[in-house]
Amino acid sequence: MTQSNETTSYRDIKETVLARIRSGEWQPDSLLPNEQDLAVEFSCTRTTVNRALRELADEGFLERRRKAGTRVLSAPQRQARFTIPMVRDEVEALGGIYRYALVSSVAERAPEWLCARLALKPDQHVMHVRCMHFNGNTPFQYEDRWIVIDSVPQVVNADFASIGPNEWLIQTVPFTNVELSFLASRADESVAAFLDLPIDEPVFTGERITWLEGQPVTFSKMYFTAGYRMTTQF
Amino acid sequence: MTQSNETTSYRDIKETVLARIRSGEWQPDSLLPNEQDLAVEFSCTRTTVNRALRELADEGFLERRRKAGTRVLSAPQRQARFTIPMVRDEVEALGGIYRYALVSSVAERAPEWLCARLALKPDQHVMHVRCMHFNGNTPFQYEDRWIVIDSVPQVVNADFASIGPNEWLIQTVPFTNVELSFLASRADESVAAFLDLPIDEPVFTGERITWLEGQPVTFSKMYFTAGYRMTTQF
DNA sequence: ATTTCCATTTTGTGTAGACTTTAAACTTTT
DNA sequence: AAAAGTTTAAAGTCTACACAAAATGGAAAT
The missing domain is CATH 3.40.1410.10 (Chorismate lyase-like)
Structure with missing residues (x-):
């Protein structure tokens, strides 16, 4: 399938996931559906879901472990990035x-x-x-x-x-x-x-x-x- | 091709690129080869090169622009990440x-x-x-x-x-x-x-x-x- | 009861290929 | 020249699929 207007992009997924966490639909410490299921829900490939979740994990919102799955971090370990300029x-x-x-x-x-x-x-x-x-x-x-x-x-x-x-x-x-x-x-x-x-x-x-x-x-x-x-x- | 011992991973590419920057082989402000050429050099797909370079750009070593290519940042805008713990x-x-x-x-x-x-x-x-x-x-x-x-x-x-x-x-x-x-x-x-x-x-x-x-x-x-x-x- | 081992699930990463978007570089018009 | 339009090269993203690696939970052995 080609990526047309209606295609779900990894950005959309990131936003949706964040929104669900914020709204309380996905509680802290709770487990997310696995990548395959999310891919079906968003009608995209697992690759795309993977990228979205990987980035959210990098940003400190999620914790991911093989076999254990992906869970919402209870205290979002938000990292402050200070750019160290010359x-x-x-x-x-x-x-x-x-x-x-x-x-x-x-x-x-x-x-x-x-x-x-x-x-x-x-x-x-x-x-x-x-x-x-x-x-x-x-x-x-x-x-x-x-x-x-x-x-x-x-x-x-x-x-x-x-x-x-x-x-x-x-x-x-x-x-x-x-x-x-x-x-x-x-x-x-x-x-x-x-x-x-x-x-x-x-x-x-x-x-x-x-x-x-x-x-x-x-x-x-x-x-x-x-x-x-x-x-x-x- | 399957990812065997000799496969180049995006991690390897990141390391190699960093090493070349450090060694001076790729000078600050200079342009890197494009993704396709690097893919050939590392004998992997462009996808893999893309991930490596994307992450290095996120980390502040490279600057990437469509059509213009990827260049080494002259003043490596290294970002210190301070985790703000409770x-x-x-x-x-x-x-x-x-x-x-x-x-x-x-x-x-x-x-x-x-x-x-x-x-x-x-x-x-x-x-x-x-x-x-x-x-x-x-x-x-x-x-x-x-x-x-x-x-x-x-x-x-x-x-x-x-x-x-x-x-x-x-x-x-x-x-x-x-x-x-x-x-x-x-x-x-x-x-x-x-x-x-x-x-x-x-x-x-x-x-x-x-x-x-x-x-x-x-x-x-x-x-x-x-x-x-x-x-x-x- | 405890340890060891193994199957299974889930994420991690790679291949191959296609279409999209941006913007630099070139061309034409004014 | 300067502005406007066009081409095109490069990164950006997605699909579809495959195998790898980790770790959990249960089975087997002690």
């Missing part, structure tokens, strides 16, 4: 002019806390890069970053005066695994100075660890401007 | 015992700032619920919430002494639209008291606005325990 894009999306400035870039022995954090050997060296990201002339983010030299030997020749370490790394080393955290920290003297804040001001802070095939590549702390909020809708 | 689950995942306590629950006229925030009429009423979530006996989260009575009339009969407002709302109005923000705030006198912190301590804070079919349902502020971090891996 600072430049974030500033430009705010309608601002992005400006970058290098503060310092030094090769040094990895400090103890970093060795612990990244599972480095005590004598490994890192490139310590500090830099600022501005929105026009307003400080937007202060970045404190360490790059493991053994993992990215080219870093010793990188010119971080002209390109930010994040953009450089993205061009240079692909990464495979990332751990990203957000927390509230307190502006110490240096952070306060760079972001033009009072000392002890609460600062929204991100920490990112990046690995390439199990090798630690970089650790960075990002201190955001006062009043910054990370927002998403779903 | 406090109970979060505490239990930490190995703790979850305990809930109501602080107060009062019906009142919506304050001006809330009217502005939720686009309420100036005379609308809200249920103002304050409560605590504990990990054992340690304060974990202090929650300050307003529920729009016109949107959820049953709320006046809800017994928030025995069930948290979030869990009650999920049972009552399950499918909603949400705007979620995170920021760093400063513990005022009351927050500090509830979370057992010094005044002015930085506090990781979440704000959530919830709508049902365009109607504002609830606004809540969640103040997290000292040292809290929201973490994800990808």
